[in-house]
Amino acid sequence: MTPRPPILPVLHVGFHKSGSTTIQGALFARHPDIACLGEPNEDPVAFAAIRGIADSCHRVERKRVVFEPDKCRALWRQAMDSVPDGKVPVFSKEALTQYEHYQTPDDRRMADRLREVVGPARIVIVVRHQIKLIESLYLFHAKGARYEAPEHWLRARNEGPLRMYSYHLMTRPFIENFGRENVVIVPFEQLRNDPEGFSARICTFIGVDPERGAQLMQRERRNQRISNRYLVYSKIRKASGLYVGLGHLVPKSIRDKVNGFLMGGDDAKVRFPREWIEQTENYYREDNRRLAAEWNLPLQEYGYPL
Incomplete structure (x- = not known):
């Protein structure tokens, strides 16, 4: 029997539109070996500690607060003290890899400050085919009276938020801070194709029962795409x-x-301009190649631009 790894807190940091709602609600909130401190029902003390970090990293200066590491550490320790013995504390917040907290894809502030406050931890990162992620993000924003034509929506975001999904660049500061052995990168497409295997991989990595995790993720799909x-x-x-x-x-x-x-009916589909798709695929191609090679990820199988 493989010995369980020592208990370390777990940070599930992103990416958004990559199955986070399903992972949080079906796995983290229900697994008996996990103390869920983040989404879907955040522990207020843990959230205050992490929010202090996130707000200090805001890309807009007038919205940025002063980083107070001692205050954040004290809050985090208080949250850890409330975790029952034997349970793995998991804080899930995909906003930790969102555009608003980064000046560039390789901005180190978030990872550096998380390490300074949380200490040793395991990092869970779920990536997704960039074009599919952006399609899902568009449909999320296009609901109701917020609707925008795809080309207008892209034009307003193309040089900013939609250039942040350079996964190899964005994950490097987490690897350097927490150690490669304490980081797992999993493609979202595995969740769609093999939810039990996806869950078992994450559970084994963080040190909880993988069989129970696989059971919890059977036939789970939350936050489905609009029709x-x-x-x-x-x-x-x-x-x-x-x-x-x-x-x-x-x-x-x-x-x-x-x-x-x-x-009801079929899921919504969006058609982005072919020229934009080609330019975006070219933008992410080299970064995806590096990620696939370094982590032995089957990105080619899932159609990522390589």
Whole structure:
């Protein structure tokens, strides 16, 4: 029997739109060997410690706060003291790898300050095919009255947020701070194709029962993509200037039927300009090659630009 690794706190840091809701709700919140301190129900003390770090890394100076390592460490120790003996503390917050906290993809501040506050820890990182991630992000933002045509949405973000998914660059500061042996990088596509194997890999890495983890992830898929019907409805709402949803205008019995219809049917699909896709794939290609080679990840199998 393989001995369990020593208990270290676990930080699941990202990336967003890469199955985080499913991992947090189905695995971290329900596994009996895990003390879940992050999403979906954050421990307020642990959250305060991590928020102090994140806010000190904000890319916008007027929103940035002074980093107070002693205060953050004291809060983190308080949160760790509340964890039952034998349980692995897991703090999941995919915002820790979001654009708002980084000046460039290789910005070290977040990883350096997490290490300074948390100390030794295990780092879980889930990556996703960049074009698919951006498609999912667009559909998340295009709901209801927020709808924007794809080309307009891309144009507003192309030189900023959509250039942050250089996974090899972004993960290096975490590896250098916490040690390669304490970092795992898993493709989101494995969650889609083999959720039990995906879960077992993470559970084995963090030191909890992988069989129980695999059971918890069976047939789990949360935060599903909006339907094509809802996307069309959102486009119509925006074009008509209807900023109040239909749910506020009709009785509940009718609203429920309408919502059921709008949420049903095929998943929404988005068509980005071919030229933009080619440019974006070229932008990420070399970084993906390095990630695949260094971590022996089957990115080619999943269609990543290489």
